Amino acid sequence: xxxxxxxxxxxxxxxxxxxxxxxxxxxxxxxxxxxxxxxxxxxxxxxxxxxxxxxxxxxxxxxxxxxxxxxxxxxxxxxxxxxxxxxxxxxxxxxxxxxxxxxxxxxxxxxxxxxxxxxxxxxxxxxxxxxxxxxxxxxxxxxxxxxxxxxxxxxxxxxxxxxxxxxxxxxxxxxxxxxxxxxxxxxxxxxxxxxxxxxxxxxxxxxxxxxxxxxxxxxxxxxxxxxxxxxxxxxxxxxxxxxxxxxxxxxxxxxxxxxxxxxxxxxxxxxxxxxxxxxxxxxxxxxxxxxxxxxxxxxxxxxxxxxxxxxxxxxxxxxxxxxxxxxxxxxxxxxxxxxxxxxxxxxxxxxxxxxxxxxxxxxxxxxxxxxxxxxxxxxxxxxxxxxxxxxxxxxxxxxxxxxxxxxxxxxxxxxxxxxxxxxxxxxxxxxxxxxxxxxxxxxxxxxxxxxxxxxxx
Amino acid sequence: xxxxxxxxxxxxxxxxxxxxxxxxxxxxxxxxxxxxxxxxxxxxxxxxxxxxxxxxxxxxxxxxxxxxxxxxxxxxxxxxxxxxxxxxxxxxxxxxxxxxxxxxxxxxxxxxxxxxxxxxxxxxxxxxxxxxxxxxxxxxxxxxxxxxxxxxxxxxxxxxxxxxxxxxxxxxxxxxxxxxxxxxxxxxxxxxxxxxxxxxxxxxxxxxxxxxxxxxxxxxxxxxxxxxxxxxxxxxxxxxxxxxxxxxxxxxxxxxxxxxxxxxxxxxxxxxxxxxxxxxxxxxxxxxxxxxxxxxxx
Numbered sequence: 001x002x003x004x005x006x007x008x009x010x011x012x013x014x015x016x017x018x019x020x021x022x023x024x025x026x027x028x029x030x031x032x033x034x035x036x037x038x039x040x041x042x043x044x045x046x047x048x049x050x051x052x053x054x055x056x057x058x059x060x061x062x063x064x065x066x067x068x069x070x071x072x073x074x075x076x077x078x079x080x081x082x083x084x085x086x087x088x089x090x091x092x093x094x095x096x097x098x099x100x101x102x103x104x105x106x107x108x109x110x111x112x113x114x115x116x117x118x119x120x121x122x123x124x125x126x127x128x129x130x131x132x133x134x135x136x137x138x139x140x141x142x143x144x145x146x147x148x149x150x151x152x153x154x155x156x157x158x159x160x161x162x163x164x165x166x167x168x169x170x171x172x173x174x175x176x177x178x179x180x181x182x183x184x185x186x187x188x189x190x191x192x193x194x195x196x197x198x199x200x201x202x203x204x205x206x207x208x209x210x211x212x213x214x215x216x217x218x219x220x221x222x223x224x225x226x227x228x229x230x231x232x233x234x235x236x237x238x239x240x241x242x243x244x245x246x247x248x249x250x251x252x253x254x255x256x257x258x259x260x261x262x263x264x265x266x267x268x269x270x271x272x273x274x275x276x277x278x279x280x281x282x283x284x285x286x287x288x289x290x291x292x293x294x295x296x297x298x299x300x301x302x303x304x305x306x307x308x309x310x311x312x313x314x315x316x317x318x319x320x321x322x323x324x325x326x327x328x329x330x331x332x333x334x335x336x337x338x339x340x341x342x343x344x345x346x347x348x349x350x351x352x353x354x355x356x357x358x359x360x361x362x363x364x365x366x367x368x369x370x371x372x373x374x375x376x377x378x379x380x381x382x383x384x385x386x387x388x389x390x391x392x393x394x395x396x397x398x399x400x401x402x403x404x405x406x407x408x409x410x411x412x413x414x415x416x417x418x419x420x421x422x423x424x425x426x427x428x429x430x431x432x433x434x435x436x437x438x439x440x441x442x443x444x445x446x447x448x449x450x451x452x453x454x455x456x457x
Numbered sequence: 458x459x460x461x462x463x464x465x466x467x468x469x470x471x472x473x474x475x476x477x478x479x480x481x482x483x484x485x486x487x488x489x490x491x492x493x494x495x496x497x498x499x500x501x502x503x504x505x506x507x508x509x510x511x512x513x514x515x516x517x518x519x520x521x522x523x524x525x526x527x528x529x530x531x532x533x534x535x536x537x538x539x540x541x542x543x544x545x546x547x548x549x550x551x552x553x554x555x556x557x558x559x560x561x562x563x564x565x566x567x568x569x570x571x572x573x574x575x576x577x578x579x580x581x582x583x584x585x586x587x588x589x590x591x592x593x594x595x596x597x598x599x600x601x602x603x604x605x606x607x608x609x610x611x612x613x614x615x616x617x618x619x620x621x622x623x624x625x626x627x628x629x630x631x632x633x634x635x636x637x638x639x640x641x642x643x644x645x646x647x648x649x650x651x652x653x654x655x656x657x658x659x660x661x662x663x664x665x666x667x668x669x670x671x672x673x674x675x676x677x678x679x680x681x682x683x684x685x686x687x688x689x690x691x692x693x694x695x696x697x698x699x700x701x702x703x704x705x706x707x708x709x710x711x712x713x714x715x716x717x718x719x720x721x722x723x724x725x726x727x728x729x730x731x732x733x734x735x736x737x738x739x740x741x742x743x744x745x746x747x748x749x750x751x752x753x754x755x
Binding site for chain 2: 082087089107108112196405406413416420422431446449
């Protein structure tokens with residue numbers, strides 16, 4: 001074989017390899033829109049849930065797939081879904097359905113990254129009246145139906161009845177006001193002989209998920225204007241709000257020592273484990289959502305616990321206050337099968353699938369109509385209390401603003417600084433306020449630009 | 458007819474390029490292009506879900522007034538200035554201990570290197586438990602010190618930074634292996650000559666070993682600068698930047714700005730500033746090392 005023959009053979013081999021790679025990409029790269037097995041339209045659904053929460057939604061997906069023969073939903077649990085979804089949307093290759101958080105409603109809607117779901121109203125008859133009033137904010141954005149509800153929850157005070165009895169407190173009479181909360185917390189605190197804390201009554205940052213909500217329990221709000229509107233401004237530095245957190249510090253932190261509490265909290269384990277501060281008996285009272293019942297069932301089934309509306313600045317029995325939240329389903333703009341995705345989303349909003357999921361998640365149904373069996377069979381002993389808080393006039397939620405993620409980050413740091421004794425509320429909140437104000441101004445400028453171009457202002 | 462050698466060379470180069478073309482295409486698409494695009498984005502207001510708008514140098518000037526940006530610069534500088542010298546000294550000491558042959562040296566070498574093989578996430582979760590649990594080996598060891606209780610590893614600003622440095626030192630095995638190999642490569646005749654002149658072990662280490670392996674110390678310090686200024690996974694898992702952003706490092710803020718707050722333009726500007734910082738520090742170290750680093754290649 002001559003040298004030139006060898007060269008051309010090598011060149012043919014190289015070209016063949018490249019061609020094979022291109023053919024492989026063409027064959028196995030982009031997915032078809034239809035299931036090659038039976039021609040059904042494929043709908044890709046990304047969900048943030050894992051474990052038993054994902055299993056519950058997987059059952060709903062299975063029920064949908066079995067209920068008809070035109071569409072097949074592929075359920076995928078996606079870690080860090082928020083980031084990946086945004087990148088997928090920006091890259092014009094999003095999934096068909098996204099299971100997101102409430103704060104995503106404004107982000108996706110404002111940027112035009114989500115399909116309006118008006119069909120849910122027009123075709124499937126899911127008007128606002130289908131949902132409890134408090135949750136209507138979570139499905140509409142600036143007058144358009146933009147999301148559907150996957151599951152909902154509200155916050156209650158969960159307390160350890162055994163610890164109450166040991167401290168000489170009535171297990172059937174949880175605290176109702178901030179002052180009572182401080183008094184109960186003091187009585188529930190247990191110290192070791194060397195002065196270290198062995199059990200605390202309550203800490204505003206255990207768990208550290210809703211530091212913003214304490215403003216509302218104190219009769220204030222971290223946002224000016226109604227939280228269900230995209231307008232408004234942060235008001236964490238307002239005197240009244242500062243006063244609420246100063247008071248909480250004086251009532252719940254100062255008597256026990258911020259440093260001692262910090263050291264104590266370090267010993268609490270992950271939420272979904274036996275080392276959870278509340279489940280392990282180290283923390284006698286916590287603010288939690290209905291989903292806690294699932295964690296208790298799994299890790300501390302013998303825990304003797306109770307739940308009631310959160311203590312507030314002034315007790316009003318007919319107006320229990322509580323933060324509400326939801327997991328949403330949205331259809332991103334640019335997805336491959338929006339109509340099929342809409343059909344699946346509509347299916348999840350039916351009473352049967354909604355109640356099945358809620359039962360598995362130990363949550364209540366956001367639908368106005370609830371079946372008798374759902375109420376009777378529900379495994380969460382405090383589900384009526386959760387629903388009552390969400391149904392009442394004292395329900396509140398995060399401001400539905402596109403800048404909430406940044407505001408929340410600032411709030412978390414600021415409240416942490418206050419409750420760990422590192423800063424006064426006035427100083428910590430002034431910094432958070434000024435940083436968030438910059439973002440609000442930026443958002444408003446962008447809205448003006450968009451409006452001048454004829455888009456959503 | 459015989460082909461001219463220049464033709465053969467050209468054909469050979471073409472075939473070579475063709476063979477590496479998958480890598481070239483991958484590099485161009487997934488490295489070079491994103492780098493160039495990020496430079497463009499750093500000059501725009503780009504929020505990922507809406508089109509980018511050109512804003513000139515606004516992102517860079519905004520950085521100058523961003524308190525959190527400066528806080529993360531400060532945190533990362535503190536971390537780097539603690540971790541790099543500590544890692545270098547510990548790695549050198551351990552390498553000097555393990556370089557000579559001896560009983561059980563192989564076991565110790567393996568034990569020192571093993572943590573480097575543990576995935577960062579798994580190691581971080583173990584450290585999280587070590588810090589949190591009062592009964593963990595770490596806290597049990599601290600409790601043996603008379604009068605000492607478990608420190609507030611993760612809840613005190615100073616201790617939290619110290620904890621992150623401690624976690625960083627966990628994977629000291631890699632530089633140990635490099636130093637150990639370099640030490641074993643130092644000519645034995647140098648030690649013999651020094652010992653004939655009456656030099657002790659410490660003197661030999663200081664006057665022979667260190668100068669001879671200095672190029673690799675420089676290499677490790679530069680790698681350390683790059684690593685320290687990109688520290689992310691351990692603090693992200695263990696402290697999430699808390700308390701009071703005391704362990705909030707530069708790359709964590711960059712990540713949050715990009716993927717939590719969707720400010721890709723601002724994050725791109727941060728990435729370019731990070732590159733400039735690392736380049737400047739590397740250049741400074743290289744310039745400062747002139748005359749200190751032995752020039753014989755090992």
